[in-house]
Structure formats: C-alpha cells, structure tokens
Amino acid sequence: MNIVLRNVIAVFAGAIVGSIVNMTLLLIGGSLVPPPAGVDPSNMESIKAGAHLFEAKHFIFPFIAHAGGTLVGGLTASMIGGTNRLILALIVGALSWPSLLRAVRAQVLSLREREFVEAAQALDLGLR
Numbered sequence: 001m002n003i004v005l006r007n008v009i010a011v012f013a014g015a016i017v018g019s020i021v022n023m024t025l026l027l028i029g030g031s032l033v034p035p036p037a038g039v040d041p042s043n044m045e046s047i048k049a050g051a052h053l054f055e056a057k058h059f060i061f062p063f064i065a066h067a068g069g070t071l072v073g074g075l076t077a078s079m080i081g082g083t084n085r086l087i088l089a090l091i092v093g094a095l096s097w098p099s100l101l102r103a104v105r106a107q108v109l110s111l112r113e114r115e116f117v118e119a120a121q122a123l124d125l126g127l128r
Contacts, residue, residue: 003082010080014092018073022065022096029061050115059107066100 036053036080040046073096074089081088111117 001082006080007084007088008087009041010077010082010088011079011091011095012092014075014077014088015071015095016073017076018071018092018096020069021072022069022099025065025068026062029065033057033061048050051110052115054110063100066096066103070096070100 033118035041036050036055037059038046039050041051077088077092078085119120
C-alpha cells in the first residue's frame, strides 16, 4: 500500500476511533454524574436556566472524555501509520482541540454567573 495513502487512512481512522471513544465516555459520564435537579440535558432552554446549578463535578467528566478520545485516536493513528507516527498522532490531537476548547469556554462563561462574582460586582471590587 502507498505510504501516503496509509498515513491518510491512519489520520481518518484515528479521528473516527477517538470520536467514538469520546462519545462513549460522554454517554457513560451522563449516567455517573447526573445533571442538577430540574435541568433537562436534552432541552437547551433548561440548560441555560439551570447553568448556575452546575458544579465542577459536572465538567470534569467531559474533560476526561475529550482527553481519552484524543489519546486513543492518536494511538490508533500512530499504530496504523507507516511513517512519521508522531506527526500523525499530533494531527489527530489537533483535530480534537476545537471540541475541548469549546468545553473550556463553556466552563469559563459559567463562572461569570456564579454567586461570588455577583457579590464582587455588588461590592464594587472591580473586574480584571
């Protein structure tokens, strides 16, 4: 098999396997750490209304899922690839970054809605 074709297949296979692992871990995480009472995870309006109820434990499992999916995807690409296996694993890792960054952004934005931020604003402690 042509080495370039094998490397391209390795990247696609790594991305697909990594995505499957990520989604599987996310589905398992939803049952291990259920959402707060009164929040329906299938309804966006319910999630927006109950965003202040989410705690750190609700965000840890998605990070673990993304990291695990990236790791397994990179390993898959490096096992299938013919040459430059590290580069192939890094390409799979770079493909998975946008979803992880979106999760980090959601966590940071949820911190703005916390009670201690509102208390700091009420006391005019300033924002940095």
